[in-house]
Amino acid sequence: MVHRSRITTLTEFIIQRQSEYPHAKGALTRLLNDIATAAKIVNREINAAGLVDILGTVGKENVQGETQKKLDVFANEMFITALKGGGECCAIASEENEKVISFSNEFSGLGKYVIAMDPLDGSSNIESNVSIGTIFSIYRRVSDAGGGTQEDLLQPGLNLTAAGYIIYGSSTMLVYTTGKGVNGFTLDPSVGIFCLSHPDMHYPEKETIYSINEGNYIYFPEGVKRYIKYCQEIDKETNRPYTSRYIGSLVADFHRNLIKGGIFMYPGTTVQPNGKLRLLYECSPIAFIAEQAGGKASDGYRRITEIDPETLHQRSPFFVGPKNMVEKVEAFMKEYA
Numbered sequence: 001m002v003h004r005s006r007i008t009t010l011t012e013f014i015i016q017r018q019s020e021y022p023h024a025k026g027a028l029t030r031l032l033n034d035i036a037t038a039a040k041i042v043n044r045e046i047n048a049a050g051l052v053d054i055l056g057t058v059g060k061e062n063v064q065g066e067t068q069k070k071l072d073v074f075a076n077e078m079f080i081t082a083l084k085g086g087g088e089c090c091a092i093a094s095e096e097n098e099k100v101i102s103f104s105n106e107f108s109g110l111g112k113y114v115i116a117m118d119p120l121d122g123s124s125n126i127e128s129n130v131s132i133g134t135i136f137s138i139y140r141r142v143s144d145a146g147g148g149t150q151e152d153l154l155q156p157g158l159n160l161t162a163a164g165y166i167i168y169g170s171s172t173m174l175v176y177t178t179g180k181g182v183n184g185f186t187l188d189p190s191v192g193i194f195c196l197s198h199p200d201m202h203y204p205e206k207e208t209i210y211s212i213n214e215g216n217y218i219y220f221p222e223g224v225k226r227y228i229k230y231c232q233e234i235d236k237e238t239n240r241p242y243t244s245r246y247i248g249s250l251v252a253d254f255h256r257n258l259i260k261g262g263i264f265m266y267p268g269t270t271v272q273p274n275g276k277l278r279l280l281y282e283c284s285p286i287a288f289i290a291e292q293a294g295g296k297a298s299d300g301y302r303r304i305t306e307i308d309p310e311t312l313h314q315r316s317p318f319f320v321g322p323k324n325m326v327e328k329v330e331a332f333m334k335e336y337a
């Protein structure tokens with residue numbers, strides 16, 4: 001319940017932070033507000049999922065050859081509409097669209113930012129009432145004016161202006177960073193306002209969890225197999241054996257691990273050498289947030305935020321979590337390469 005005297009709303013927080021950037025003109029503030037607005041609409045729809053006709057598939061596949069759920073399509077449309085009308089974003093790359101969506105109208109053509117997004121992450125969990133999310137990346141455009149281009153979007157994570165996610169869970173939260181720490185806001189549904197609830201988020205000291213789809217064990221690289229066994233060994237000093245937790249929604253798995261101290265892994269496999277997750281709108285933004293929270297993200301060998309994307313929907317193996325844990329799995333990968 002919001003008690004005015006004690007809370008900081010998302011809007012207040014963004015505006016306070018903006019004063020740290022003397023040349024800022026409020027564009028990023030408006031952009032984040034547009035994202036928050038779309039998130040609230042998507043949240044409303046998710047909450048009513050069993051009541052209204054929004055569950056199930058639309059009978060189509062997206063660019064990745066994955067079946068699109070109605071909520072995938074709805075969330076995609078909501079975020080595109082909010083950003084298109086906002087005037088600050090000149091292009092969007094989305095999991096649900098093969099090509100860059102470029103805005104060249106009189107407002108958005110002047111927008112300084114582009115956005116890459118996974119509008120609905122964890123869609124296999126929609127029907128079963130399990131947490132799902134949205135992931136977004138905000139880059140400054142590199143082109144001059146007019147509609148944004150693919151080149152504006154193909155930037156490494158290190159160039160990110162901001163990144164964040166929304167988790168539609170037992171409560172709805174928006175977590176974001178502009179490269180100066182990570183802050184989390186919980187939606188107070190009674191008034192529809194995101195309120196600062198998790199200031200300056202950091203991985204805890206204690207390592208407790210490993211998260212991986214162990215059903216794919218047979219297809220994993222030897223280094224990952226060895227690391228899983230390492231996680232299961234007894235060792236008081238390092239708090240092992242770790243607990244195994246896997247939801248199947250990257251946002252939810254990452255969020256829990258950030259709060260409780262754990263590593264999330266989606267490695268390359270013998271059937272999918274680059275794994276499943278998409279660099280631009282899943283790995284890079286989550287990696288940027290993890291680094292800001294004192295953690296690390298790697299493809300097993302390279303820092304995720306240093307990878308130059310070549311295509312919009314390229315995939316990457318992904319290991320993200322507390323520094324020590326990610327470095328340990330990297331060491332196993334190297335040893336058993």
Ligand code: AHG
Nearest residue numbers: 118120121122123124213248249250
């Ligand atoms: P999306 O719903 O956006 O396609 O993403 C699903 C992703 C990610 O959220 C999750 O970590 C992973 O798929 C789970 O994959 P598996 O079912 O192969 O474990």
Ligand code: MN
Nearest residue numbers: 118120121122
């Ligand atoms: Mn996803």
Ligand code: MN
Nearest residue numbers: 095118120121
């Ligand atoms: Mn998705």
